[in-house]
Amino acid sequence: MLKAVPNSKHARHMFTILVDPVRRNDILGNLQEKGIGAAVNYRAIHLLKYYREKFGYKEGDFPVAEDIGSRTITLPLYSKLRGNAIVYISEHIKECC
16 A cells, blocks of 8 residues: 655545456456446557557557556545445455455
């Protein structure tokens, strides 16, 4: 878990975890089946159609971005998310992963 930076405030916009890229879609599906609003929000943008066609990017051009993009799952995070929901989400992440 990341430590809070002194004199800062979290925006509570998104919370991401990194998982095994081979299992990511299964983990994501399992969380969604449990009613957890997990999603993939961060992809390696150079692999999107627009950037491939406009700039000629291809797989392998940005390996770190590709690695992170293949392993990221975004979990629910918002100001009214309460302890019982956090426990529910956490338990199912432990179960899936």
